[in-house]
Amino acid sequence: MAVLVTGGTGYIGSHTVVELLNEGKEVIIADNFSNSKTEVLDAIEKITGKRPRIYNIDCRSAESLEKIFEENHIDSVINFAGYKAVGESVKLPLKYYNNNLFEAVTLLEVMQKFNCKKFIFSSSATIYGDPGVPEYVEEMGRGKTSNPYGTTKAMIEQILEDLYFSDNSWNICILRYFNPIGAHESGMLGENPNGIPNNLMPYIMKVASGKLEKLNIFGNDYDTKDGTGMRDYLHVVDLAEGHVKALDKLDKEDSGLFIYNLGTGTPYSVLDIVTTFEKVNNIKIPYEIVPRRPGDLAIYYANCKKANEELGWVAKKGIEDMCRDSWNFEKNLQ
Ligand code: NAD
Ligand code: UDP
Secondary structure (H helix, E strand, C coil): CEEEECCCHHHHHHHHHHHHCCCCCEEEEEECCCCCCCHCCCCCCCCHHHCCCCCCCCCCCCHHHHHHHCCCCCEEECCCCCCHHHHHHHHCCHHHHHHHHHHHHHHHHHHHCCCCCCCEEEEEHHHCCCCCCCCEEEEHHHCCCHHHHHHHHHHHHHHHHHHHHCCCCCCEEEEECCCECCCCCCCCCCCCCCCCCCHHHHHHHHHHHCCCEEEEEEEECCCCCCCCEEEEEEHHHHHHHHHHHHHHHHHCCCCEEEEEECCCCCCEEEHHHHHHHHHHCEEEEEEEEECCCCCCEEEEEEECCCHHHHHHHCCCCCCCHHHHHHHHHHHHHH
């Protein structure tokens, strides 16, 4: 019995595949390498001693997905495949609606056809919109999303709720990630976006390696401890372990629709990240304060009580680990 991991060579998917293999699970990956490289498979093999079977397919193709289900005994699916760049989604909304929505719906249809009903979905804190309080609790439900990427996440959550309502033999877990950063401690897996990064840690990485001159800090006049935006950063390996726990939970349940925040519950400011990065890696990060980025909130973080209690999951790594491991991976790319 195998776990199908779509998007399993991407940033979060690859770390999750490692944790699943370490737990002795059989893993099948489906990825079209639109945002990842085949070398990730070598890294997974070096770390775990196992090379998962990979299908180089577009997960919007029902025919290709059906082949995977015909050739393997798939018991559960973790769905990471999708596009994730917020700014690009504003410019190219149809690209995002097409890939993220068709991929999810096609996958669910194929699962239904093969009577495989255990499904874990990568959602995001962005679905809360702007609830007016910094601590996000699952019960708050979805707010108004601020970009097409976020809207695809909210729509897929709704699709999953509708699906479960129509047939409550489904066993679904929605995981709402906060801000994943960091890399595998081996330095062999991490995040390596194409082009100029949008997110904070990948951008800092390019400054640290001299590829970009300085970090632009988007505003220092927020109502936060130092005026810069605060987020709940969590280590990608902790996040990956959250998926293993979520799978354990679904294995124990006959059916259900479960929703969990995955974060640390502790927000850090942009300046906290910059100064910690400088300290643990002994590298100066030049920065300039520039105007706020449209759509950014001052501060938000996860209430993780539900994941702690029901999944037995807690993030163990701190921001020093996140900053050190991120740089350790980036250095290997030089
Ligand atoms: P990623 O881009 O590194 O990984 C996604 C993978 O999916 C890539 O390997 C890509 O090649 C593949 N892919 C995309 N479309 C595909 C398709 N149609 N068919 C087959 N493969 C396809 O992204 P990530 O950071 O690992 O994110 C994984 C998931 O988690 C995404 O759904 C993302 O939206 C979600 N998420 C990410 C973050 C974050 O900050 N990284 C936060 C919240 C949620
Ligand atoms: N940020 C910044 N400069 C950058 C990228 C991000 O100052 O080049 C800030 C951003 O305003 C926010 C935090 O860093 O306060 C995290 O942003 P990121 O894009 O990584 O994640 P988000 O929370 O927006 O999903």
